Amino acid sequence: MAxxxxxxxxxxxxxxxxxxxxxxxxxxxxxxxxxMLDFILPLIFAIFGGNKWFCNNMCGRGQLFWVLGxxxxxxxxxxxxxxxSSKWFRYGFLTFFMTMxxxxxFQTYQVFAGADxxxxxxxxxxxxxxxxxxxxxxxxFPDWVAQFGYGFYSLMLTSTLxxxxxxxxxxxxxxxxxxxxxxxxxxxxxxxxxxx
Amino acid sequence: MGKRKANPNKNNCVACGVCVGQCPREAISIYKGCxxxxxxxxxxxxxxxxxxxxxxxxxxxxxxxxxxxxS
Numbered sequence: 474m475a476x477x478x479x480x481x482x483x484x485x486x487x488x489x490x491x492x493x494x495x496x497x498x499x500x501x502x503x504x505x506x507x508x509m510l511d512f513i514l515p516l517i518f519a520i521f522g523g524n525k526w527f528c529n530n531m532c533g534r535g536q537l538f539w540v541l542g543x544x545x546x547x548x549x550x551x552x553x554x555x556x557x558s559s560k561w562f563r564y565g566f567l568t569f570f571m572t573m574x575x576x577x578x579f580q581t582y583q584v585f586a587g588a589d590x591x592x593x594x595x596x597x598x599x600x601x602x603x604x605x606x607x608x609x610x611x612x613x614f615p616d617w618v619a620q621f622g623y624g625f626y627s628l629m630l631t632s633t634l635x636x637x638x639x640x641x642x643x644x645x646x647x648x649x650x651x652x653x654x655x656x657x658x659x660x661x662x663x664x665x666x667x668x669x
Numbered sequence: 670m671g672k673r674k675a676n677p678n679k680n681n682c683v684a685c686g687v688c689v690g691q692c693p694r695e696a697i698s699i700y701k702g703c704x705x706x707x708x709x710x711x712x713x714x715x716x717x718x719x720x721x722x723x724x725x726x727x728x729x730x731x732x733x734x735x736x737x738x739x740s
Contacts, residue, residue: 479695518702525702529686539687550720558683558724643723649685650724659684662702 488536495633498626502593502608502619505626512654519658523665528655535646538636542645553643558650570632570653573599577624585617592620595627597634671732673714678726679704688718688727709735 497504511534515527528535542548556562583589593606605626609619636648649655675697677688682704689697689705696711697718705718709732719727 523701525684525686525699528684529689529699535685535687552725553723555725558681558726563683645721646685646687646723648723649687650683652685655683655685659702662684666701666703 482530484531485536487531487533488540489533491533491537491633494533495630498608498622498629500608502605502622502626503612503614505622505629506618508625508629511629515654515658516661519661519665523662525655525658525662528649528652528658532649534633534636535649535652537633538640538646538648541637542640548640548645549642550645551643553639553647553650557639557643557647563651563656566651567653567656574628577621577628580624581617581621584620585615591616592623595623595630597627598631673716673729674709674712674732674735675707675714675716675718676728676730676735677705677707677718677722678728679706681724681726683724683726685723687721687723691717691721693717707735 494504494508497507511532514531515525518524518527542550580589584591591609593604593609594602595605596602605623609622612619632648632653636652639647675688677697684699684702684704686699686705689699693715694711694713696708696713698706698708700706705727714729716729719729
């Protein structure tokens with residue numbers, strides 16, 4: 474029996490975008506703002522479409538894990554511990570992630586309000602400060618715009634690193650089983666489905 | 670013993686869609702962003718989706734037992 478011939482779509486190459494995103498942020502931190510697309514698009518699909526089309530088809534990060542893990546054999550392809558995809562861990566991680574996002578927005582506000590100054594560094598795993606000052610030397614935007622860039626880039630890089638670690642240890646896309654955006658959009662879809 | 674079919678547990682499914690992309694028969698869809706749904710008429714029981722599933726919610730069962738784990 475022949476398998477169904479699958480057509481390749483442009484959005485199956487979005488793993489390139491994932492690499493490009495981190496590369497651009499290495500040269501100019503303002504590019505970090507483009508990461509908001511990965512935040513807003515899944516929510517638009519979930520809220521207005523009631524689906525997870527973004528996760529299912531467009532997620533560049535998920536695709537990158539697949540390319541590295543499956544195609545380049547960088548994954549052990551072993552089952553992840555059950556708790557990693559359990560509801561309490563997924564929603565717990567989402568809560569933690571949103572708290573950290575809120576903290577980052579507050580830090581941006583501090584710079585906006587003049588209560589703090591721009592810190593040209595990124596923070597990995599919410600703990601380790603890494604100097605990143607070459608990526609910004611002033612622009613037409615006020616300092617808080619760059620501060621948000623540093624904060625958001627830190628968040629994106631940290632979550633990708635976590636995803637890479639679980640990709641190597643467990644299955645290619647183990648990250649997807651507790652990805653905060655995935656949990657959020659599935660939650661929205663479940664709520665929408667209930668009222669329908 | 671009947672034919673083997675993929676049987677996702679919809680309570681634990683994270684609806685990531687990895688299985689959908691891997692299925693060689695286009696037998697799986699994500700139902701309204703909530704969980705993976707298998708078309709048992711199209712499923713050939715190859716088990717590719719089971720291997721790819723990051724949450725390990727897909728089990729291969731005999732045709733007659735499909736949806737038993739879907740309560």
